[in-house]
Amino acid sequence: xSGDAGLMTVLLAMFAGAIRVSTPFLFVSLGxxxxxxxxxxxxGLEGTLVFGAMSGYAISYHTGLPWLGVLVAGICGSxxxxxxxxxxxxxxxxxxxxxxALMLFGTGLAFFFGKAYIQPSAPRxxxxxxxxxxxxxxxxxxxxxxxxxxxxxxxAVFLWWALKNTRYxxxxxxxxxxxxxALALGINVDKVRLLSTMAGGFFAGIGGSFLSLYYPGSWxxxxxxxxxxxxxxxxxxxxxxxxxxxxxxxxxxxxxALGPALQSIGISRxxxxxxxxxxxxxxxxxxxxxxxxxxxxxxxxxxxxxx
Amino acid sequence: MADTTETPGIAVQSSFAADLLDxxxxxxxxxxxxxxALVFSGILFSIFLLTLGKSPADFFSLxxxxxxxxxxxxxxxxxxxxxxxxxxxxVAVPARLGLVIIGGEGALVLGGFAAAAIAIPMVDxxxxxxxxxxxxxxxxxxxxxxxxxxxxxRHYRGVNETIASLLMxxxxxxxxxxxxxxxxxxxxxxxxxSTRPIGSDNMIGAIPGTDVHWGLLTGVVLCGLxxxxxxxxxxxxxxxxxxxxxxxxxxxxxxxxxxVVVSCAIAGACAGLAGFFEVAAIHGKANASLIAGYxxxxxxxxxxxxxNPLVIIPVAIFLGGxxxxxxxxxxxxxxxDATVLVLQGLLFLVILVSETFYGRFAIxxxxxxxx
Numbered sequence: 001x002s003g004d005a006g007l008m009t010v011l012l013a014m015f016a017g018a019i020r021v022s023t024p025f026l027f028v029s030l031g032x033x034x035x036x037x038x039x040x041x042x043x044g045l046e047g048t049l050v051f052g053a054m055s056g057y058a059i060s061y062h063t064g065l066p067w068l069g070v071l072v073a074g075i076c077g078s079x080x081x082x083x084x085x086x087x088x089x090x091x092x093x094x095x096x097x098x099x100x101a102l103m104l105f106g107t108g109l110a111f112f113f114g115k116a117y118i119q120p121s122a123p124r125x126x127x128x129x130x131x132x133x134x135x136x137x138x139x140x141x142x143x144x145x146x147x148x149x150x151x152x153x154x155x156a157v158f159l160w161w162a163l164k165n166t167r168y169x170x171x172x173x174x175x176x177x178x179x180x181x182a183l184a185l186g187i188n189v190d191k192v193r194l195l196s197t198m199a200g201g202f203f204a205g206i207g208g209s210f211l212s213l214y215y216p217g218s219w220x221x222x223x224x225x226x227x228x229x230x231x232x233x234x235x236x237x238x239x240x241x242x243x244x245x246x247x248x249x250x251x252x253x254x255x256x257a258l259g260p261a262l263q264s265i266g267i268s269r270x271x272x273x274x275x276x277x278x279x280x281x282x283x284x285x286x287x288x289x290x291x292x293x294x295x296x297x298x299x300x301x302x303x304x305x306x307x
Numbered sequence: 308m309a310d311t312t313e314t315p316g317i318a319v320q321s322s323f324a325a326d327l328l329d330x331x332x333x334x335x336x337x338x339x340x341x342x343x344a345l346v347f348s349g350i351l352f353s354i355f356l357l358t359l360g361k362s363p364a365d366f367f368s369l370x371x372x373x374x375x376x377x378x379x380x381x382x383x384x385x386x387x388x389x390x391x392x393x394x395x396x397x398v399a400v401p402a403r404l405g406l407v408i409i410g411g412e413g414a415l416v417l418g419g420f421a422a423a424a425i426a427i428p429m430v431d432x433x434x435x436x437x438x439x440x441x442x443x444x445x446x447x448x449x450x451x452x453x454x455x456x457x458x459x460x461r462h463y464r465g466v467n468e469t470i471a472s473l474l475m476x477x478x479x480x481x482x483x484x485x486x487x488x489x490x491x492x493x494x495x496x497x498x499x500x501s502t503r504p505i506g507s508d509n510m511i512g513a514i515p516g517t518d519v520h521w522g523l524l525t526g527v528v529l530c531g532l533x534x535x536x537x538x539x540x541x542x543x544x545x546x547x548x549x550x551x552x553x554x555x556x557x558x559x560x561x562x563x564x565x566x567v568v569v570s571c572a573i574a575g576a577c578a579g580l581a582g583f584f585e586v587a588a589i590h591g592k593a594n595a596s597l598i599a600g601y602x603x604x605x606x607x608x609x610x611x612x613x614x615n616p617l618v619i620i621p622v623a624i625f626l627g628g629x630x631x632x633x634x635x636x637x638x639x640x641x642x643x644d645a646t647v648l649v650l651q652g653l654l655f656l657v658i659l660v661s662e663t664f665y666g667r668f669a670i671x672x673x674x675x676x677x678x
Contacts, residue, residue, distance in 0.1 A: 043469070047652075087656070090663040096407055096469060097659050100606060105652025111645030226477060233470050272488070276481035279474045286474075292465035 006265045009138070013264060016142035017257020018250045019149060020215045024049065025249035026152040027207030028231035029238065030159060031200035033245055035081075036235060037163065038196035039176035039189075039302030040088055043099025045204040046228025047106020048080045052208025054114040057219040061122035070125070070148070070209045077205020078198040080106055085194035095304060103228070117219050125214045146214050148206070152246070155203070159242040172196055176300030204228060225256075226279075233282040237289070239298035252278050336671035337613070344661035348654045355649070361640055369639055373632025380631060385519045388627025390415070392526035393581035394605025395612065395619045396533060397454065397574040401468070402614040403537055404570050405550040408457060410472025411578040412602025413479035414450035418579025419586045420483045421449035423593030424491060426505045435509045442505075443583055450579020451572040453479065458571025462564045468571075480598060487594055501594035511588040522584035527620055529577065534616040536573075546570055578602065604630070607655050626651070 028045055035042045056073035060066040084102055088095045128150075131143030163169035175182040175192040182189050207227070212219045234252060238244035259274030273280075353363035374384045397411035422442040429438050453475060460466040486492075486502075493503040513520055537543035549556035549563050556563050581601060586593055608626055612618035633647045 087660055090660060092662045092665065093660060094662075097610060098656070100407075100409060101610075101652060101655035101659055104603065104607065104648065104655055108645050108648030108650075108652045112643055112649050115643040115645070226473075229470070229473055233474065236467075236470075270485070272481040272485040276478050279477040279481075283471060283474045283478070286466050286471060287460060287464055290465040290467070292463060 009265050010258075010261045012138045012142055013261035014254045014257045016138075017261065018254035019142065019145060020253065021256045022249040022253030023146060023149045023152055023210045023214075024207035024227050025231065025234060025252050026149075026156065026246060027203045027210065028228055029234045029245045029249055030152070030155055030242060031077075031203030031207070032231045033200075033235045033238070033240055033242060034159065034172070034203070035193075035197045035200035036303055037176045037240060037300055038172050038193045039179065039300055040085075040095045040193050040197060041099065041232065041304060042081070042084050042102075042197055042200060043096055043229065043232060044080060044084055044102025044106060045099075045200070045231060046224065046226065047103040047110070048077045048201050048204040049208035049211070049228040050224050051080065051106045051110040052077050052205030053212035053223050054110040054117065054208075054219055055205075056209030057122050057212040058113070058117050060124075060213055061117060061120055064123050066123050066125045066213050069122070069213055070206055073205040073209035074202040075205070077201040077203070077208070079201070080205075081198040081201025082194065084201070085190075085197035088197075089190040089194070111221055114219055114221070118221070121218065122213070124217050125210075127214070146210070148210050148214070152249075156242045156246040163242070173300070176302050178301055204231075230278060230282060233286060236299075237282065237285045240300065241298065252281070255281050332671050336665060336668070339671075340661050340664055341611070341613075341658065344657045345654070347661075348650075348657040351657065352650050352653055355653075361642065365640060366636065366642075369636050370629055370632045373635035374628025380628075382518045383631040384624060384628040385517075385523050386627075387630045388623040389520070389522040389526050389584060390581040390599075390601040391604050391608050391623035391626055392523070392530060392619055393577045393584075394602045395608035395623055396526075396529065396605075396616060397450075397578035397581075397602070398606050398609035399612065399614040399616055399619060400533060400537065400574040400577070401454075401458070401567075401570050402609065403543070403546045403550050404567055405553075406458070406461065406567070406571070407469045408454060408472045408571065408574060409469055409606055410454070410457065410474075410476040410479075410602070411574070411605050412598065412600070413472065413476030414453045414575040414578035415582040415585070415602050416476075416483050416597045417453050417479045417582065418446035418450035419582025419597045420486065420502075420593045421579070422446040422583045422586045423502045423505065424486065426509075427491065427503050430503070430506055430509070438505070438509050439511065439587060442587060443580070446579040446583035446586075447576040448579070450582065451576035454575025454578065455568055455572035457575075458568040461571075462567040476602070483593065483597065484595070493592070499594055499596075501590075501592045504592045505587065507591065509587075510591055511584070520584065520588035522581075522588055525580070525584070526623075529580075530616040530620050533573070533577075537616065542566070542569075578605075604651065607651055610655065611658050 028049055032042065032045055052073035055076045056069035059072045060069035080102060084098055087093055087098050125146055125148065127144045127146045129140070129143065130145055131140035134140055134143070163173060171187055171192055174185065175187060175189050179189050182192070208224070211223050216223065230252065234248045235245065238248040255277040258277050259271055262274055263271055349367070356363045356366055373380055375381060394411045394415060397414060398408055401408045422445050425445040426438055426442050429441065454472065457468050457472045457475060460471050461468040488500040491502045492500050511520055514524060537546065545556070545561045546566050548559065549561060549566050553563065582597060585597055590596055604626060608619055608623050612622045629647055629650065633644055636642055636646060637644050
C-alpha cells in the first residue's frame with residue numbers, strides 16, 4: 001500500500017516537474033533549433049538565458065508588470081543573438097568560440113546588473129488552474145500551469161509547420177543545409193543567419209524570464225543549472241524537430257524532477273546522481289545516436305558540430 | 308628585386324636581410340593584433356564604466372595596484388594564476404587537434420577529489436612525500452581518464468567533444484557531492500561538507516621567500532614541456548597535421564585515434580593537477596570550493612594565448628592579476644564582483660573577433676609574394 005502511494009507521489013511529482021521545469025528547456029531548445037537550422041550553433045544561449053532571467057525580473061520589479069518583463073527579456077535575448085549573428089559572419093571567426101565568449105559575457109553582465117535585484121521580490125507570472133476538478137491536492141498543484149508552457153507548445157507546433165510549409169522555412173532550411181545553394185538562389189545567407197540567431201535569442205530570453213518570474217521564481221546567481229547548454233544536446237536528441245524538442249524538454253524536466261521527488265518520499269541515497277540524471281541521459285543519448293562515419297540524421301548540413 | 312640581379316654579392320646579403328625583415332613582419336602580426344585587441348577591449352570597457360558614471364582611470368589603476376603594484380599583490384596574483392595555467396593547458400593541447408574542450412573544470416574537480424580520497428586511508432601512516440606522490444598520480448589519472456574519455460567518445464563514436472566535456476563537468480560535480488556529502492564526509496566538520504583533511508604537515512608549502520605555492524612553478528615547467536611536445540616532437544607534428552586536415556592525416560597512416568585520446572588524456576591530467584594543487588596547497592581537503600570556475604577562465608586564457616603553451620604563462624598571470632584586484636575594486640569603487648566577469652567576457656569576444664584581421668594588413672605581409 002505505502003509503496004503504491006510512494007510510487008504515485010513520485011510519478012505525480014515527476015509529471016508536475018516535467019511541466020514546470022520543462023518550459024525553459026522548451027524555449028531555449030526551440031531557439032537553439034531555429035539557429036542551428038540556419039547553419040550556425042549558438043553556445044551562448046546559456047548567457048542569454050541568465051541575462052533574460054535578470055532583465056525580466058528587474059523589469060517586473062520596477063513596473064509591476066511581469067509580462068512586460070518577459071517581453072524585455074526576449075528583446076535583450078535577441079540583442080545577444082544579433083551580436084552573435086553579426087560577429088560570426090566575419091571571416092575566420094568561429095561560432096562555437098564566440099558562443100563560449102558570449103556565455104561568459106552574458107552571465108557576467110547579468111550578475112553585474114543583477115546584484116541589486118537579489119533581495120527585492122518582484123511580481124511573478126500568474127498560472128492557470130486546470131486541476132479544479134480534482135480532490136487530490138497533488139494533482140491540483142501539478143495542474144497549475146503557466147501560460148508560457150502553453151505558449152511554448154504553440155510555438156513548437158508553429159515552428160514545425162512554418163519550417164515545413166512556408167517560404168521562410170524553406171529559406172532557413174536551405175541556408176542551413178548548403179550555403180552555396182542558398183547563395184545560388186539569391187538568398188542573403190548572413191542575413192538569414194542573423195535573423196535566425198536573433199529569433200533564437202528571443203526565445204532563450206523568454207525561457208530565462210520563466211526561471212526568475214515563475215519557477216523557481218526569484219533572481220539568484222545560481223538560477224540556471226546549465227539549461228542553455230543542455231539545450232544544445234537536447235536539440236541533437238530531438239533531431240532538429242520542433243515537436244520532438246517539446247517531448248525532449250518534457251523528458252528533461254521529468255529527469256530533473258526525479259531527484260527532489262525521490263527525496264520527498266524519503267529516498268535520499270544517490271540524491272546527487274538523480275540530480276545529474278539529465279546530464280547522464282543527454283550524454284548517453286549522444287553516445288547512442290552519434291556515429292563517427294556519418295553526420296547525424298536530420299542535421300543541417302552546414303552545422304559545425306556535426307561535420 | 309630589380310637591382311639585386313645586377314650585383315650578385317649584394318643580392319645574397321640583401322635577400323638575407325629582406326628574409327629576416329619578412330619573418331619579423333609576419334611574426335609581428337601575432338604580437339601587434341592581440342595587443343591592439345587588448346587596447347580595444349580596454350577602450351570598450353572604459354566606455355562601459357563611463358556610462359555607469361565610474362572612472363576608468365580609477366579602475367585600471369586599481370587593477371594595477373591590486374594585481375601588480377606591490378610584492379604582496381604580485382604574490383596574490385601568482386597564486387591565482389597557477390590554476391589558470393593548468394586549466395588553460397587542458398584547452399590548448401586538444402586545440403592543436405582542432406578539438407574544443409570546455410569541460411576542464413570537471414577534470415579539475417575530479418582530480419582534486421581523487422587526490423583527497425586516496426589520501427584519506429594513507430594519512431595516518433604514510434610519510435609526506437609518499438602521500439603527495441600518490442595524490443599527484445591519482446589526480447592526474449582521474450583527470451586524464453575523464454577528458455581521455457571525451458577524446459575516445461569523439462574519435463570512436465563521433466560524439467561532439469565540446470558538449471560531451473561540458474556534460475561530464477556536471478556529472479563530475481555530482482560525483483564530488485555524492486561522496487563529500489555521503490561516504491567520505493568528515494563527521495567532525497559540521498559546517499561545510501568536506502572530506503577529512505590531509506593534515507597541515509602534509510600540505511605543499513610555498514616557494515621559499517614567497518607565499519606562492521609550488522603549483523605555479525610546476526605549471527610553468529609543464530608549459531615548457533608541452534610546448535616542446537607539441538612543437539618539437541613527431542607526436543606534436545602529427546597532432547598538428549591531424550588538426551589541420553583529418554583526411555590527410557588518415558591517408559598518411561597517422562594513428563589519429565591514439566593522437567586524439569592521448570592529447571585529451573594529457574589535457575585532463577593537467578586539469579587534474581590543478582585540482583591536486585587546490586587540495587594539497589590551498590584547501591587541505593576536497594569540498595565544493597573546488598568548483599571555482601578556474602576551468603572556465605582557463606578557456607579564456609588558452610584562447611587569448613592562441614593555444615600556445617608558452618604564451619599561456621604571461622596570459623594566465625595577466626588574468627590572475629585582474630582576478631586578484633577584484634576585491635579591491637569591489638571595495639573602492641563600489642562595483643559588484645561580476646565586473647571582472649564582464650571584463651573577461653569582453654576581452655574574450657574582442658580577441659576572437661581579432662582573428663578576422665590576420666592576413667588583412669599589407670604591412671605584415673612579406674614583400675616577396677604570397678607567403
